[in-house]
Amino acid sequence: MKLLPRPKAAPACETCPLFPREWLLEEGKWDYLVALAGNPNTGKSTIFNALTGLRQHVGNWPGKTVARAEGGFSFGGKRYKVVDLPGTYSLLTMSQEEEIARDFLLFGRPDAVIVVVDATALERNLNLTLQVLEITSRVVVALNLMDEARRRGIRVNPRALSRELGVPVVPTVARTGKGLRRLLETVEGVIEGRIATHPRRIPLDPELEKAVQTLVPLLLEAFPGLPHARWIALRLLDGDPSIRRAVETGELARLVPEPVP
Amino acid sequence: MKPEAKRILETADALRRTLPEDFRDRLVESLYAEAEAITRRVVHLEGDPLSWEERIDRIVTHPLWGLPLMVLGLAVIFWITIVGANYPSELLAAVLFAIEDLGSRAFAALHVPAILTDFLWHGVYRGLAWVVSVMLPPMAIFFPIFTILEDLGYLPRVAFNMDWLFKKAGAHGKQALTMAMGFGCNAAGVVATRIIESPRERLIAILTNNFVPCNGRWPLLIMLGSLFFAAVVPPRFRSLAATGAVLGAVLVGVFFTFLVSWLLSRTLLRGEPSAFTLELPPYRRPNVLRILYTSFIDRTVKILWRAVYMAAPAGGLIWILANVQVGSRSLVQILAGWLQPLGHLIGLDGMILLAYIVAIPANEIVIPTLIMGYTGARTMVELESLEALRHLLVDQQGWTLLTAVSLMLFAVLHNPCSTTILTIWKETGSKRWAAVGTFLPLAVAFATTFVVATLWRLLGGG
């Protein structure tokens, strides 16, 4: 009796297009696509529920046994589609959850990513945040569980954190809904370009940095204007099969933003 | 593939070979070094962030009272559910059966044929009314309490406490979390096994989840507890005795979970226990209002709805079986007659087995099926009082304490409902595992009840 499906080389087209942004936006039903990322147990689902209320749909990610929650809300006259990514500690492994989160952040091309961070365990949460900052620059950090942190005598300075990360940081208490309005205003600002972000880059080991620097020009040559080439190079060095396939099939070209007419 | 793409991939492969062996480790190290540096600059600590939490954790994981505390907690939840559900259940039953009365009278006044009135009101509707009045109140109490425990962060501590046992059984400590979900609904419990990464241990958790009695099986356990165990103690201890009986049944289920897990990890799913990393999240103040709302919408209403659309057709089916006569006997009686020898062997009777066959889509309807089967729908009295039920089962049908014990065991151990079987199929992607998940518990149930009944009879009991 087979214990689990044998690993099969995925057919090239399972990933083309990997996460169809156009399809998610349902032909103009939504204006913007927002992803929620974060560690498990950070109140990510609470924020998701608070934002979308009952306008949500729960299913599975295609071909995976990982729950996928989608929802929507309106803010400032715009309609936002929200995708709740699986809670993960990192984005570097091939566990189903991390693969989904990583590939969605890159290939789903969300207009903004809200990283929900647990203020009581900042260090562990920053591991993930720093990785997200490598994949996309349109990030807003929701510094959640501020009330718990205060109760425990942990004082986090959101301004300082924002300076360190190079992206806006909004303190929230998802349980009571505190800070959510400011969070949305900030997301809007980032999407519309009113708030500029300069995400912090992970400092790499010199040897790794050199390898990345060799690969990046090749990527930019083959895919001019490719954003996040550094991350893609890093993933290729790691041997990530979905990125490999995206290079092979030329799917990677979809990431290049179309020139504004 | 384009030549540029090929060049990129080849360069990447060549570069990887030049990197130090542990470059992946080093990447995470540099990430954490950065995170540590940032944290040092933006966080200020006032006092030890752990102290009071550690104190609670020392209590709930204490060598002496950690485990009793857990069982006691479970007992308290059951007790609150049983006592609290009693009154609303009766009220609901009164209202719903009054509607049945009104409805059938209205039909009669409109000259609807009697057979249609009978079928719709005394068959389909009655099954429905039973399910709603019996299930809704306990669910509305049980789920919110459970969700509060979940939100508090207590459940991971249970997994922590129990892991040593799971490890001995060759299973994963997180199975405790999926079992907790199973108390609500086994199908949900099966889906929850996704948190277990090792496929072998996940399969064990899937195949044994059914040994945790789900919400649909509670009413039967509570009813038997109240009828047979509570009846022998003074009135003021009745709810305690009922709680004890239900708790006992649940512990039997937990015992079998470990036993079968252990057997599986030595036979079909041979292997060593895998790695175990579990975060014990900090305790958090749950948002009670939100929990009441979401557990009502998410769980109670959803599960009730499922029960309703399963129960309605089953009610109709039972009515037909009870009312179609072949010769002098109804179909129900004939079928039950066939099953009688097997039923007797395991301390039950043919009608109970028939009820379980009819109830494969939803365990909730075992009781109404039984009652209709015994009484025949035409003559069925409204059995909202326990005394009437007791009279029917003990005095007319000859149930004994053995019947009650066997039935409680059977209820806890028998095959999962059809929704759960479908879920096992979907989650494992294999019909064979779904079959194992169905027939393994069934075999365990038959074997256990057979042994109990035989021993009981040998020792001169009922």
Add this chain to the structure above:
Amino acid sequence: MNFLAAGALLALAGLAGWWLASGRQRYRARRRETLEDTLKFLAGHDAEGATVEALAGYLHLGDRTTRNLLDRLHRQGLVRLQGNRILLTPEGRRQATRILRAHRLWEFYLSYTTDLPLQDLHRLAEKQEHRLTPEQLRDLAARVGHPLRDPHGDPIPDEAGTLPLVAPGKPLTDVPAQTWVQVVHVEDEPADIFAQIVAEGIDPGTVFLVLENLPTGIHLRLDGRDLWLAPIVANNISVQVLPEAPPRPLPRKTLADIEPGTWVRVARISPRIQGLLRRRLLDLGFTRGARVKPVLRSAFGHGDPTAYWVRGSLIALRREQAREILVQEDSHETAPPA
């Protein structure tokens, strides 16, 4: 009647055809397995080459069949002859490494997903190694976190066929007294000796000092512990002689040895933990230099699992994992850095 007979004949013919075809397929698969097994065997005797007799014995084949087999390999340019010795050509070696990679990766994959006993892994991998395509191998490696060693501690070659650790070891019994050595390989058969070696805490990567080498046994010092190994045990450990003593005493305390309430720093995760689990532990914060403190010990399991305070959160690990995380005493046992 005629129709029936014709139908029966047709069915028979179809059946015979199917049988022949599937038999042919089976034969081809078998032949490929034999060829690949030959390459593997030769790779194991790469330095001095192998004789036809030795190969025939290994494959359980007659001399003639073996010679035919070698002829075929020779025509494909995979082997060459030197006197009566058979050696691999560079291309032959490349293919042998690919099979080795498939074998060890599959063993790792099985150990990760099924937790089967080590002996079973080998048997299953012997079959599977012939069936995996390069594409599947690449996916498999990524899925299990690009492990460097198989569950026995042997290096897994990368796609290009290079081994991450190409240190030719020699048996521990051949090492003179008063030398520092590093273990490069532990033979996994026979199983009881392997279990004994593992129980002593010796695995690939372990460094220790050989104090005495006597016919009755090897006396060695491993992180402050003095050990005696019988020659039959020592013979199954391959080591590399180190030119000098390691710069500072290597940590040998593991997280499992630490009393609750004591802060320590992570020195490294043992190479025995590989792939996804290794990365999971790193992601949870058990990186080099991280400050860790055992907080809660499971009462019923006698400290298994134990919950550790690491980077602001509480993580429970079973003893098997805690034992693989090597730690050093933390000099300043105060509150964690703010």
